[in-house]
Amino acid sequence: AMARGLTGVARPLIVTGTAHALFYGLILHNPLWSAQAVGGWPLVNLLLPLFLLPWFGLTRMPALFAKAPAELDRAIQIVTMLLVAGFAWATLRQLFHGALLAQPGVTDAENILRSILILALALGFLLWGIRAKRHDWRIASLVLMIGAAGKVFLFDASGLEGLARIGSFVALGFSLIGIGWLYSRQLAPDRDDAAPASA
Structure with a gap:
């Protein structure tokens, strides 16, 4: 039709x-x-x-x-x-x-993969938000990052011990650092373009 x-x-x-x-x-x-x-x-x-x-x-x-x-x-x-x-x-x-x-029921492997999935979605939303210049997708990416960090700190780490707990925090830290670096690197041209326009 x-x-x-x-x-x-x-x-x-x-x-x-x-x-x-x-x-x-x-x-x-x-x-x-x-x-x-x-x-x-x-x-x-x-x-x-x-x-x-x-x-x-x-x-x-x-x-x-x-x-x-x-x-x-x-x-x-x-x-x-x-x-x-x-x-x-x-x-x-x-x-x-x-x-x-x-x-x-939720197995330990599924629980860990859920955290990884949230981080992967946050990265994907960020990349699409940057490419399509969609502010809403960037905000959603930030919300997912905070959710992944809260899940690891409040739930995942409590069920782990020793090196596994340390490894989960290290993996989360490197993931957030990498996403933050990507965010600042990709948005740097936008800030450079906005500065002459405002001047």
Whole structure:
């Protein structure tokens, strides 16, 4: 309908389909807390369409309106971040628990990989925020960094002893230093361009 210019037909279909995918798929029947089998194969399962279809619908919405408000674009970016993080979290869960993600229990390896995943998401959000010049993605990256640091300090380190505890803090420190160095290095040209403009 959109390809044929039938915006009046496409608008209710896309809005209704996206709302259905978000509410029923990701809120009411999310496999992370509801007993919904997603398939036993990593990556080749129902998690991809579960998170991809809402994103596809959301990114089509600005084209449905003549003048889309700026708040709509920000909302789409925030939901996209949540979808990316949710897909990564669910995929990690699927690697350890198979088709049913809502099974109780978290292994030590999964717990450690969760911290690594949060740091990886923070790095990915930062790189995309720098490349696309999106401030919201940079803020989300900072929030994820703080969350990863808090998780390691408050939860991961309490269950480790000796060299393992020291290693977790050292790994976290080097990760945060590396992300901070990347952030300052990539944003240096922006500051240099802004200085002559302000002068």
